[in-house]
Amino acid sequence: MLILGIDTSCDDTGAAVVRDGHEVLSNVIASQYKAHDRFGGVVPVIAAREHTAKISFILESALEEAGISFTDLDAVAVSHHQGLLLALVVGVSAAKSIALACDIPLIGIHHLEGHIYSNLMGRSKVLKFPFLCLTVAGGHTLLLKVVSHGTYELLGHTRDDAAGEVFDKVARHLGLGHPGGAAIEKLAEKGDPEAYNFPRPLINRTDGEFSFSGLKTAVVAAIDRNPNLNKADLCASFQQAVVDLLVSKTIRMAGEHQLQQITLAGGVALNSPLRTALKHAADDHGYQIFTPCDDLCMDNGAMVAGAAYFLYKERGPNPIGIDTRANAPLGSKGIRYRHDSKYR
Amino acid sequence: MRTLIIDTSGQFTTVLVAKETNLISASILQGRPAEHLHEQVQTSLSSLHIKPSDLGRIAVVVGPGSWTGLNIGVTAAKTFAQVLDIPLSPISTLDALVAGHSKPIWAIMNAGRGQCYYVRCTCFTHDVQPAMAVAPLDTVFNQIRTDTSAVTVLEYGNTFENLLCGDHRYQSAARLLPESLISTMNQSPLLEGDAIKLLKPVYLQPALAERGTIS
C-alpha cells in the first residue's frame, strides 16, 4: 500500500511516500527557518504563506523521488490535528484535493501520532504493545503508554514550556545558529556539565509531570549576569539538566507501569547525550530503547504516512470534510495533554 | 469543457461548475473561510454525475481577500490542477468585483486595524485593474468623498455601511457573483506546468510581524 503523507503543522513543509508503513520511498522536507528567524520564533501567518507557496513543489519532489505518480497512490494521509491552525489547513487542503482527484481514501492523522509511529516504522516485529513513548519536540514534551494501535494513556506531560522550545530559546539567547538544539549539543561537547548547578524542577516528584520554565529562567539569567561566560560550560550544564529530567521521569514511569520497551520521538530525540543517557539508564534496568532514524525525528511527512498505514486498518478512511484543529484530544481515549481551555 | 471555479476570498465560499460559459452548478456557503470547500466540490460534481477527471480546467480567485481562505482555496485549486494535469486560471478578486459596475468606481475592502484596501478604477470591465493600496480609513474615505466624478463606491463585504452612510454611491457586495466570476475567468490567462505550482495568493500586505522590519 503506497501512502503519501503530508505535514504542514508548523514551519516545515513535509511530504513523503511510504510503502506498507515501513519502507520510506521519499521524505522531502522544506525548512522555513530563514523566513521566521528574524522574528525570534515561528510566525503562523508566514508559515501558512510559505506552505502555500511551496506545497506543489514538495508534492512533486516526493513523488519523483519515490519514482511514482499520483495515480499509483493508494491513500493520502495528512496531519490535521495538533499544530498551528493556519499552517495545518494548507496541507489538509492539498490532501483533500488529492483524495478527491485520485479517488483514494483520505486519512487524517493527529500530528503526535506521527511522532509516536515513527518508532514503529520498520520495527513492528520487535516493538510490541504496550510500550512507553517519550515525545520531546519544540511543541510538546509528554510521556505516553502506547496500549495498542490508536490507543494511548497519558503518563505525564509538561506543565509549561516544551523541552525543544527551551533548547531553542537558550540557543537564541546565546546567539547560536539554527537548529538551536544541534548548536547547543555541539558546544556542550567541550563544556563541563557540572559547571553550573541548574535547577531540575519536579525531578523528585513521583509522577510523570515535567516543568521546564524554571530551568529556562535560570539559564537565561545566568547568561544575562555574565555576558563573557564560558558558553560551552553553560550549554553542557543546561543540556545535562534537561537530560536528567527526561531520563529520570521516563525510567520511573517505565518501572511504575511495567513497560520494558521505551521509545523516543520528536526533534529532541536527535540529541545524542539524551540517547546515550537513556540507553545507559535503560540498560541498568533491563529495558530496551528505540529511537527513530534521524530523518523521522523532525516534523516530516513519512511519519504521517507510516502512522496512517497502521491506523487506517483500525479506523478506516476519513470523510472529505475532516476538521482541522490546533489542539485535539489524542487517540481512542481522547487524551488531553494541554490545559482544558485549549480544547474548544 | 467543464471548469471548476473556486472562490474562497470572502465570507462566502463559492464553488461553481461551468460548461463553456454556462453555469451548470453553484454551491455557495457562508461561514469560516473555505471550511467546507472540498465537501462543496464533492457534492457539486456528484450532483452533476461527473468525476474530477471530467474537468478540463480549474479557476480560482487568487485575491485579495481572506488570508486563510485564499491559502486554502489556492492550495486546493493548484493541487487539483497538478493531479488532474489540467490548466488553471487565476481570477483577481478586484476584476470580478468591479465587473458589470459603472465606472469610475472605488473598490474598497476592510483591511482591519482601522485600515482599508482601496483602488479607483476608471477602465471598463476586463481591462487590467490597477493594484489595490492600503491606507487608514479616514484618508481613504476623505478621498472618496471629495471625488465627485466617481459614480460607484463598492465594498467587498459590508463593514463600512455605517461609516459611508449618506453616500448614495455606496454599494456592498457580500460575495463575488457567479456571472462575474465566469466572465472574468474567460479573460484570465491559462496557467500550465510550473506556472501552476508557482501560483500564490495575492497578499496585499506583509504579515503584521513583517511590517516595520522590512526595509
Ligand SMILES: [Fe+2]
Ligand atoms: Fe512535531
